[in-house]
Amino acid sequence: MVSVTSDYDYSAEGDYSDDGLCNLNPNPVEDIIQTCIHSIICFFGLIGNALVIVTYIFYKRTKTMTDVYLFNVAVADLVFVVALPFIIYNERHSWLMGPVACKMLRSAYSINLYSGMLLLACISGDRYVAIVQARRSFGARSRTLIYSRLICSVVWVCAVALTLPTLIYTEHFEEQNLGAETVTVMCQLSFSKNETAKLMKVLVPGLQMAIGFLLPLLVMVFCYCRIMCTLMRAQSSLRHKAVRVVFAVVVVFIMCHLPYNVTLLNHTLSLFKERSCEPEKIKLQVLAISRSIAYLHCCLNPILYAFIGVKFRSHFQQIMLDLWCFSKKYIYSARTSRRTSDICISGHVSSDGSNNMSYLSARHCSGTNLSKTDN
Incomplete structure (x- = not known):
């Protein structure tokens, strides 16, 4: 199974000092473990980011700049967790969905990486302005909502532009297995010229590390350090909780993405x-593990940036209440339909006290639907 985000084929360039062929494909056990981990990431990432999007669209009436950024981060993460199962399926079944799916699915991670990381930097900058520069930004906060949408549009355009090398050079092709009559269907970067290959195999991971990790990290460290200093000087009973949240955001970001980027830099x-076969296998195993850890960030983003807040938690509780009331009304409607059918068949009408209680309960639920939103 080819690496899920192998925008560059590490085995295509360089020489191996070992005699004979070097098989860099993961063994079946590693393949199964990786698939299970990615399935868990898809499940929780899909639920968490979908809840953020639903909350933003249907439950949160008053939007802020941070809300706009959070919504776009959730969209970026959702794009990736939706694409990931298709990538895994195609890799296990020789890319049955064809060359178009090959290009689009391989580009999904790159778009998620650049857009998601840059938007997290925007969130840290917005919080810096709101807390550290509170006096200067107090009168302008209501007028800057349109700017946040413009900034998000620029981020998405930049993410697509940075993904163009992956989109252009990713090819769906068959490769003859040496020493065998079988062929392997590949979906990865392919180049017709050695000069282009050398350039792109340095440029693509270089951009990923510089813009997808180092730049957001520097912005977040600067902004959140200033925020923590400001909070520590504030006379508030909630400052320690706020400091812990800020500290958790930075630590989780570093723990998720630093191992993968360090391993990626070592490979680049x-x-x-000249590389020997066994050390190269170990490097690829470490790269796969660290990449899976980086994927976890799309599951943790909704918790760190959205549902840790009081308002988002209240909206989440309202979603659960509305779902509960909807299910009760659905069950009540189904029971009423069955009883009406029984009455029509038997030819008599009966009165049921429990039915009246169900009706009252349904009326109570209908009264809570979407009425308790932002105060």
Whole structure:
């Protein structure tokens, strides 16, 4: 199984010092474990980010700049967790969905990476302005909502532009297995010229590390350090909780993305050097594990940035209440339909006290539907 986000084929360049062929494909046990982990990430990432989007669209009437950023982060993460099962399926079934799906699915992670990381940097900058520069931004907050939408549009355009090398050079092709008559269907970066291959195999991971990790990290560290200093000087009973939240945001970001980017940098620096087979296998295993850890961030984003807030938690409780009331009304309607059918068949009408209680309960639920939103 080819790496889920193998925008660059590490085995295509460089020489191996071992005699004979070097099989860099993961063994079946690693393949199964990786699939299970990615399935868990897809499940929780889909639920968490979908709840953020539903809350933003249907339950949160008053929008802020941070809400706009959070909504776009959830969309970016949702795009990736929806694409990930299709990537896994195609890799296990020789890319049955064809070359178009190959290009689009391979580009999904790149778009998620750039847009999601840049938007997290925007959130940290917005919080910096709101807390550290509170006096200057107090009168302008209501007028900057349109700017946040414009900034998000620019971020998406930049993410698509940075993904163009992956989109252009990713190809769906068949590769003859050496020493065998079988062929392997591949979906990865493919180049017709060695100069282009050398350039892209340094440029693509270089951009990913610089813009997809280092730039957002520097912005977040600067903004959140200033925010923590401001909160520590504030005379508030909630400052310690706010400081812990800020600290958790930075620590989780570093723990999720630093291992993968360090491993990626190590691979990039050794691309055109002579490599031995066994150490290269170990490097690819470490890269796969660290990449899966990086994927976890799309599951943690809704918790760290959305549902840790009081308002989003109240909206989440309202969603659960509305779903409960909807299910009760659906069950009541189904029971009423069955009883009406029984009455028509038997030819008599009966009165049931429990039925009246169900009706009252349904009326109570209908009264709570979408009425308790933002205060």
